[in-house]
Amino acid sequence: xxxxxxxxxxxxxxxHSRSPLIHSEWxxxxxxxxxxxxxxxxPHDFPALLVDIRAGKWAGGNVTIPHKEAAFERADNRDEAxxxxxxxNTLWVENGKLIGGNTDAYGFAANLDQRLSGWRDGETALVLxxxxxxxxxVHALLEAGYRRIDIANRTLARAEQLAARxxxxxAAHYWNxxxxxxxxxxxxxxxxxxxxxxxxxxxxxxxxxxVGAMATDIVYVPLETPFLRSAAAAGLKTCDGLxxxxxxxxxxxxxxxxxxxxxxxxxxxxxLSDLASVHAR
Numbered sequence: 001x002x003x004x005x006x007x008x009x010x011x012x013x014x015x016h017s018r019s020p021l022i023h024s025e026w027x028x029x030x031x032x033x034x035x036x037x038x039x040x041x042x043p044h045d046f047p048a049l050l051v052d053i054r055a056g057k058w059a060g061g062n063v064t065i066p067h068k069e070a071a072f073e074r075a076d077n078r079d080e081a082x083x084x085x086x087x088x089n090t091l092w093v094e095n096g097k098l099i100g101g102n103t104d105a106y107g108f109a110a111n112l113d114q115r116l117s118g119w120r121d122g123e124t125a126l127v128l129x130x131x132x133x134x135x136x137x138v139h140a141l142l143e144a145g146y147r148r149i150d151i152a153n154r155t156l157a158r159a160e161q162l163a164a165r166x167x168x169x170x171a172a173h174y175w176n177x178x179x180x181x182x183x184x185x186x187x188x189x190x191x192x193x194x195x196x197x198x199x200x201x202x203x204x205x206x207x208x209x210x211v212g213a214m215a216t217d218i219v220y221v222p223l224e225t226p227f228l229r230s231a232a233a234a235g236l237k238t239c240d241g242l243x244x245x246x247x248x249x250x251x252x253x254x255x256x257x258x259x260x261x262x263x264x265x266x267x268x269x270x271x272l273s274d275l276a277s278v279h280a281r
């Protein structure tokens with residue numbers, strides 16, 4: 001009898017990760033004999049982890065901060081999303097080679113498909129922030145058919161680097177241009193940490209947003225950020241960021257454990273309960 005497949009999420013630090021909770025819930029739900037563990041891996045130990053994956057000690061795993069770029073550089077091959085985004089968050093072995101994938105764009109789009117009907121009909125998007133997460137968001141928006149994506153960021157040079165990575169449909173702006181850009185945005189996406197617990201709120205005048213405009217936030221603690229609350233008050237359809245976390249986990253689970261799992265209200269409830277218990281302490 002073959003050993004049960006083992007997968008991981010590796011980061012440094014890693015104690016905050018909800019990935020073990022998500023994957024363990026799926027393993028239990030589907031009666032799969034497998035293990036998914038959180039492992040704290042310092043940057044100098046990361047190459048040894050890749051050796052272990054190639055040797056079959058792991059079926060694969062997820063990588064998070066600070067390993068996404070190192071995984072990108074060291075994978076034998078990468079999927080299209082990882083190449084476009086410039087980072088890897090999922091690893092598996094295929095035909096003896098270590099493959100690096102990125103499921104963040106998939107997770108973002110799948111969340112909106114599930115909870116923000118009609119988002120793919122938009123033509124212009126405003127992305128707030130130009131950090132690592134924004135690369136996946138821009139890739140997802142281009143894949144969905146958006147014709148123009150405006151990026152507003154406090155550091156213009158960083159927004160310009162992001163725009164240059166994705167081509168002529170993407171434009172960079174100073175942060176203070178965001179209020180003006182709202183008037184032409186069918187979808188507004190916050191990729192910054194503003195509004196997260198312990199961070200100042202994201203304050204924008206959303207009153208000029210077009211009829212039918214939508215808003216989403218990749219922050220999920222709190223579930224309804226000040227940005228989403230003000231967007232709803234201005235009449236925009238909104239979608240929280242928790243689903244992106246849940247959906248981005250699914251492709252990896254399918255790679256390692258052989259079944260594509262369902263993201264449903266029961267899974268959301270499990271993660272929300274855990275989040276509530278942590279923040280009640």
